[in-house]
Amino acid sequence: MDYQIMLTELLKGLxxxxxxxxxxxxxxxxxxxxxxxxxxxxxxxxxxxxxxxISIMRGTPLMLQLLVCFFGPxxxxxxxxxxxxxxxxxxxxxxxxxxxxxxxxxxxxxxxIAVGQYEAARVLGYSQGQTFFKIIMPQVVxxxxxxxxxxxxxxxxxxxxxxxxxxxxxxxxxxxxxxxHTTMIPxxxxxxxxxxxxxxVAFGMGRxxxxxxxxx
Amino acid sequence: xxxxxxxxxxxxxxxGALPVLKExxxxxxxxxxxxxxxxxxxxxxxxxxxxxxxETMDSGTLTYGDLxxxxxxxxxxxxxxxxxxxxxxxxxxxxxxxxxxxxxxxxTDAPLCVQKRDRDEVxxxxxxxxAKMGLSGRExxxxxxxSGGQQQRVxxxxxxxxxxxxxxxxxxxxxxxxxxxxxxLKVIRQLAEEDMTMVIVTHEIxxxxxxxxxxxxxxxxxxxxxxxxxxxxxxxSNDRTRAxxxxxxx
Ligand SMILES: Nc1ncnc2c1ncn2[C@@H]1O[C@H](COP(=O)(O)OP(=O)(O)O)[C@@H](O)[C@H]1O
Ligand SMILES: [Mg+2]
Numbered sequence: 279m280d281y282q283i284m285l286t287e288l289l290k291g292l293x294x295x296x297x298x299x300x301x302x303x304x305x306x307x308x309x310x311x312x313x314x315x316x317x318x319x320x321x322x323x324x325x326x327x328x329x330x331x332i333s334i335m336r337g338t339p340l341m342l343q344l345l346v347c348f349f350g351p352x353x354x355x356x357x358x359x360x361x362x363x364x365x366x367x368x369x370x371x372x373x374x375x376x377x378x379x380x381x382x383x384x385x386x387x388x389x390x391i392a393v394g395q396y397e398a399a400r401v402l403g404y405s406q407g408q409t410f411f412k413i414i415m416p417q418v419v420x421x422x423x424x425x426x427x428x429x430x431x432x433x434x435x436x437x438x439x440x441x442x443x444x445x446x447x448x449x450x451x452x453x454x455x456x457x458x459h460t461t462m463i464p465x466x467x468x469x470x471x472x473x474x475x476x477x478x479v480a481f482g483m484g485r486x487x488x489x490x491x492x493x494x
Numbered sequence: 495x496x497x498x499x500x501x502x503x504x505x506x507x508x509x510g511a512l513p514v515l516k517e518x519x520x521x522x523x524x525x526x527x528x529x530x531x532x533x534x535x536x537x538x539x540x541x542x543x544x545x546x547x548x549e550t551m552d553s554g555t556l557t558y559g560d561l562x563x564x565x566x567x568x569x570x571x572x573x574x575x576x577x578x579x580x581x582x583x584x585x586x587x588x589x590x591x592x593x594x595x596x597x598x599x600x601x602t603d604a605p606l607c608v609q610k611r612d613r614d615e616v617x618x619x620x621x622x623x624x625a626k627m628g629l630s631g632r633e634x635x636x637x638x639x640x641s642g643g644q645q646q647r648v649x650x651x652x653x654x655x656x657x658x659x660x661x662x663x664x665x666x667x668x669x670x671x672x673x674x675x676x677x678x679l680k681v682i683r684q685l686a687e688e689d690m691t692m693v694i695v696t697h698e699i700x701x702x703x704x705x706x707x708x709x710x711x712x713x714x715x716x717x718x719x720x721x722x723x724x725x726x727x728x729x730x731s732n733d734r735t736r737a738x739x740x741x742x743x744x
Binding site for chain 1: 546547548576579580582583584586588590591592593594603604607608609636637638652656
């Protein structure tokens with residue numbers, strides 16, 4: 279087995295894993311906020327729709343959701359999708375799933391802000407939008423960073439689930455090389471890469487947490 | 495005829511089945527300082543919260559000068575409410591400063607982003623008010639770095655920055671250590687000397703006696719007695735007022 283080739287292949291896979299990771303965050307972080315707001319809506323129909331959504335996304339395996347996102351369009355609507363859809367299905371499933379987790383984190387954060395903050399803003403004439411984005415959200419972000427960090431670290435490891443749709447991310451490639459050459463080494467290397475990936479992520483989140491430490 | 499800044503007529507408010515305010519009427523003239531005293535649970539905070547539109551009243555009329563916020567239980571349209579919000583300020587018991595904003599941002603953000611006033615004018619006013627309140631040099635501090643007394647002074651400045659015609663205080667010293675109440679009372683006295691129109695809910699009877707023109711004694715959602723500060727404190731005519739005063743001055 280050529281180690282050089284193995285490393286190159288695994289690094290290519292890592293790049294795909296990073297892509298899944300970044301795109302999932304880009305979509306699920308804002309989507310999670312929208313779901314959190316729906317979950318806290320004054321309208322009980324809307325509130326319950328989002329409650330059920332969150333319950334399903336958290337109550338069923340992500341791998342199953344991946345398969346549904348990939349095969350669903352074919353079995354349900356009988357549409358044939360190109361092979362690029364594989365990757366889209368992964369991003370779709372990951373974003374929908376992580377948004378549900380983020381939504382509950384946002385909700386906890388928003389509900390933890392003292393009502394006095396809203397009242398002070400209201401007396402000062404801030405609009406609802408200004409109150410939410412200028413006064414409430416910055417405080418929420420600070421409070422939820424530790425919980426978000428947990429989810430983000432889980433996401434790094436969860437990207438390996440994309441192997442169930444044979445997307446060529448790092449874990450899929452490690453498995454291919456391993457069975458082709460009957461060796462454990464690609465898994466060990468992949469494990470090291472995942473660890474470094476998470477180390478960097480945790481470091482970045484730690485820095486962010488520190489930066490928001492200028493107030494209590 | 496003296497100008498009426500605030501007129502409340504027969505304001506009633508219930509929380510569910512619990513009536514908290516029963517046909518309260520109150521008028522405040524320009525430059526007047528009104529003290530509100532009364533036992534805990536008598537509805538003092540609820541009265542201020544109705545007057546500052548944090549709570550909706552069930553019936554009665556609420557007017558700020560020429561702006562009728564609520565006419566016999568019917569609230570006016572949004573633009574009127576917004577205009578009325580510009581007329582008053584509220585100082586909370588527990589300050590409610592924005593913890594993620596510096597002192598300067600806390601006091602200038604609403605004048606700049608809500609009232610859209612000129613930046614130079616706002617900054618100038620901010621620095622002069624901070625100086626007046628003994629807070630010069632703390633512009634860049636965050637609320638958590640200040641003592642309770644300093645935080646309350648910042649929140650008074652924050653309210654004054656909006657140039658309100660009337661300022662409400664809900665027990666402004668109750669969340670403070672006893673040794674810090676003095677600095678807040680001094681600041682409010684100073685405002686009274688400058689003819690700021692104020693309505694102050696307080697347990698500091700001596701302070702109310704000194705600073706208020708008129709004192710209102712509330713109990714069970716009613717105004718039990720009202721009168722000139724000196725008269726009400728020294729010669730209350732109602733038994734409940736007498737009992738309350740002798741209790742609190744013990
Ligand atoms: N949001 C609320 N929901 C239900 N009851 C309330 C609420 N706010 C105040 N109350 C009740 O209204 C009464 C008056 O309260 P409050 O105005 O805070 O009195 P005070 O400020 O004079 O101590 C109390 O019995 C209190 O329990
Ligand atoms: Mg109260």
